[in-house]
Amino acid sequence: MSASNLHMYVMAVPLLTAMFVNLFGRRSDTVIATMTIGSLAFSSIASIAVLANVLEVGRISYVAGNWRAPFGIELVVDPLSAVMLALISVIALLASFSTLKSVGQELPGRGHQFFALYLILISGLMGLVLTGDAFNLYVMLEITSITSYGLIAMGKGRAPLASFNYVIMGSVGACFYLLGVAYLYLMTGTLNMADLAQILPTIGGGAAVATALGFMLVGLWVKMAFFPLHGWLPNAYSLAPTGVALVAAPLMTKVTIYLMVRIMFWVFSADFLFIEHALAQSGIVWAASIAIISGSVMALGQRDLKKMLTYIIVAEVGYMVGGVWLANSTGLTGAVLHIVNDSLMTLCLFLAVAAIVYKLGGSEFDRLQGIYRKMPITMAAFTVGAFSMIGVPPTAGFFSKWYLILGGVEAGHWEYVIALVLSSLINAVLFFRIIEIGYFFKDENDHGHEKLEEAPLAMQAPLLISAAALIVIGLSSGPLVESIIKLALPAGF
Amino acid sequence: MISSIDLMLLSLVVICAIAAINVKDLLAATMIFGVYSFLMCLLWATMGAVDVAFTEATIGAGISTILFIGAILHTTRRSKD
């Protein structure tokens, strides 16, 4: 194996494994587990190696098929995509231990289909962050979409309906994105992002280019569930089999935000976005602020933990979109850092939910009474995740919020600052409600020696790791920002 | 120089599209959609995209229509809009 192909293997190994899982996993769950964990472990290690390498040597341009850049399809490994690659593979690895358990329980006998789709979904996400080609991005977008349509529809009850909604919305998003690409292609004749970035300034930003940008962005916003285009997400993620939510919730929206950053700064330029369209810029920050608040408020109305978390995701999307559109480097740093932190927080919370669902069969608030007694370890980790969501120092969530708010202050977008603060407060309400129900709702004469009903180790270990990671990342966010995130920002920012 | 065949095909395509989404009978809508696909395929052939036309003929007008029909026969033909 030559080292220059390493990031390719990161993506290709899960893809290949998917087919083997489908072929050989029919009879035995052990085979599925070994293959899934094995391939994802390989990806995680390799992606970390890639990250280390990229931080050293800088941007690596890789062309599939060995055709030079604008002609072949270019894969770009720069610090930003390397960070995302590592994030995806590590999170997928952590999630899949739990997924294996919960799929074994929820979808017995269909593991080989589930995990084939699951692995392709993950490798599709990796493909999304690697690609440097506008059209290839569309294809990868559809890969992740189709796999998630299928995975979500595997759930029971209303899941197919949610999935169908997602199909329609997802297709609208993808079509809009493709339209944007079509407009760009008509104007420039190229699809390669780096090439586009070179050509676009020469043709000037006319109506077609602005339309292209608009449609690409709207397409991605639909995919990332940016308010008010979020309608599909809460149902899709909460009704899906728990194993799907485990990987989709932490990764899908965040990867789409990465794509937005990629398109905004590596295809178009900051000048084009923020100076020529200053009105749109502040409009979007306003929209993000509204998104944050409405996401949080809608979360308040939920009576099911999983559903509540999905609305929080909608709010978090607002954080990041707003951070990116603040048009200063602090905000962007915050947004990128928040991509990392938010995926970990969401992972942590969803892993806890998965453990709860595994043991209790559901996550409605009524079921959670006294859960701290039954599952103390799970809930301790959940609490860490919750604190991170609220933004309590020294958990990771605090520090990305720090940068985001600071960015808002610097840019003078007070509405965004207020929205962030307000949403932190609402998050506090949301999570302390859970803690109160889980801990303090108990009849008087109980002395707290109920039977422990902890989830299996395979579900707890990743949960604890992710909870610990939240604190470790929080404490090391200074070096993290200095040595990785700063490098990952677009040049000139 | 509006070529008449182009214009004719294009207007037929638009008519088919409108018909396909407005017909109350889903089976009919699907068939009209098949016609739409086929007209598309002709349009592309006139534009020199033979491969795409071929693909659309097999996939769009062929398999896709069959899949639609298969699904509709297992559900319902009626549609309120």
Next chain:
Amino acid sequence: MSIQTSIWPLLAVLVSLLGAIPIMLSDRTPNLRESWTLLAALIKVAIVISLLPHVLNGGGWEFVIAEVVPGVPLVLRVDAMGMFFALVASILWFFTSLYSIGYMRTLNEHAQTRYFASFAVAISATLGVAFAGNLLTMYLFYELLSLSTYPLVTHEQNAESRKSGRKYLTYILGTSIGLALPAMLIVYSLTGNLDFQVGGVMAESGASPELLALLLVLFLFGFAKSGVMPFHGWLPAAMVAPTPVSSFLHGVAVVKAGAFSILRIIFHILGPEQLQQANLGWIVCTVAATTILVASLVALTQDNLKRRLAYSTIGQLSYMVLGAGMLTAVGMTGGLLHIAMHAFGKITLFFCAGAIYVAAGKKYISQMDGLGRRMPITYLAFFLGSLSIIGMPPLGGFISKWNLAIGAVESGQLILLLVILISSLLNAFYFFPIVYRGFFLPAAEGEPEGIKEAPLFCLVPLSITALCSLALFFWPSVFYRLAQLALGL
């Protein structure tokens, strides 16, 4: 001033945090569990005292935990002001631990493990607030303190305590996230630095008076643990907690952390000089004076002993804020000193309230007629404590109030002097009847016989703290010196 790098500050903070782990593990063996608590408390006091001499000589200790934001590491720095608070907190924690054991065992409370563990985390956070080297670190520990005291407030797990817990969190988290955090970020974006410096980091920022005023207001209300009105509502509500919690919350850790934070901000972030120039002291003084008077009046009307003490606390806390708001050296010294003086006094009072509850099962003042004759030691301690709070010599409270009064005169705001005097009078009005009823009124009809003093574990701590209050009048030099150092005098 020589700052030495040392891991001891970290250990001082961590000792009780780490102690929480064996406490949780020895769930089934109460004796072992409580030995851990006491051991951690002892070690903590020892470490803090061992750090003291160097600080008294004008030095300091420092430990960088992590570099989290450019220019703002998580850092512990033991300076005079932090030492001042840490000394009070760690000593009183030891007594509270002793007292808790007696209280909890006698009442056979549930979930004692959670109680002791949360307590340990809370004192860790308190010490963290004291030793924090910059605003971010302080904010971190402040939040940790809020969160770790939440289970203590909700300890009873009934509807009322859950409601109080919610109220507590709403006020505390709401203000700290909603007001203090943005203010902190504004300071950071202006200066790129959040270090505590004598004279304040805002000195060079060139901020306009309006902005300074905004920041001052945000910070003043942002640290709602100090109980300034209108964000005081959580304090009486939090009285549903067991008495050791109330005593610790109201005597030492939580409320003092709030007042301490505000003092820190005024002394070392905004800077008295800047505030003086911008003429903003009146904001603080107005808020504090209003709180003092209103809280004292409300305290008069309370029949529940703990609630009366709570309102008294609200009033007393504002003395500290008032001292800082005077922006004169003496006044600020007085404010700082009042942290210690009030702590010893108020904890005694709460201990007594708890002891009465443990021994006689009584919560309401109107039921306590004649109780003093059966529980003389408790009532004597209560008397001493209340004298200290009122500010009568020869008790510690006198010293801080004297300083405050002088400060008021110096700053030329005689109205503040009036406020202090009226409030002291009111203090006397709401404390003396309790003592009077206890000693001189006959017990009510049908009173069960056999009420006697609370168990030794309760009685000893409250006697000691009462005596400490007395001693502080005669030997206040350590605290006085620390306060002077903290203000750079």
Next chain:
Amino acid sequence: MKEVQARAEALKVGESIIIQTAVRILVPFIQIFGLYVIVHGHYSPGGGFQGGVILGASFVLIALAYDLKYSMNYMSERVNIILGNTGALIFVGTGVLCALFGGLFLDYAALDALIPLGPVEWRSFGIFIVEVGVGLAVMSIMVSLFWDLSSNGGLDEGL
């Protein structure tokens, strides 16, 4: 569903001997044409997708003329899955193989190290290999899509 079935029965559509015979005669030709489209993609319109769809259509035709059960004599469920996976594996595997042989991903010229044909010829041949893979995958998946959609997932009775 039952209703549809009954109507089909009454009309004798599914069992018309003329249609069945016609299909039986036509299917081999269709399949040959499909193969032709796949392998002749280099020189004429067509390629893996189109050929694969045509191959798939031939099986669909059988299922339409007879019924689903009968058509599964030609291609069973198991074979279908294996073919689908194999098709996809051929494509992805070729890509990985190119990388393993020291080239970049999907750089067919790197396979020159395996059998020396010359890089340009290998590219042409590589395209052929992947087209075959695509053809296989598309064929089996089209068939499986039809099976599932036309029998509502039961694989028992067709349209």
Next chain:
Amino acid sequence: MELIVAKYNYWIYVVLMMIGFYAMIGKRNLVKKLIGMNIFQTAIILLFISAGVKHGSKIPIVDKYEVLEKGVDVATIVNPLPHVLMLTAIVVGIAVTGVALAILLRIYREYGTLEEDEILEKLGK
């Protein structure tokens, strides 16, 4: 007038797209939504394909030996790149349609109808 002659194609594509888009978001019948999706997609494909059109050019299949010997005149041959892209897009379209139809069947199993409002009514009960 010049403008209309040069651009009328594009306008018709936009009309087509909007017909599809409207069906996707405005129609209540789930199958209609799907048909709309397909119309939308084909319209985009049409736009792409027309980007490759050059007046008076041939299909992109050449004589191998002639090209190898003499080279090729770019202007005479249709741009093959959009064709490639659109082959992919067509396949993606059918894949999505297939999955969507499968989900439709599941929905029908569950609710016995394909009208969005009727489903919502059933959910409300």
Next chain:
Amino acid sequence: MKALAFAATLVTGAILLYGTMDFPAWGDPQSPAATHLASYFIENAVPETHVPNLVTAVLGDYRGYDTMFETVVIYCAGLAVIAVLRRSKKS
């Protein structure tokens, strides 16, 4: 609801039409789309791959990566349909 959808459609359509203003004329051989990448493919595809059908050459080789994922998409679709719809024989 329908009115809203119609309005959204009209707005979207109007924006799209606005965008077409800058487009090169239909079928213009000098448009960027027809010159930039396209000419490279037309000129070099045959010498570099020996495949006379340019579409196949670009599809299979230059943009083989896309095509691979295209296959994966259809593979996923098959898998998803089986996963969603297929009922086990017994039930």
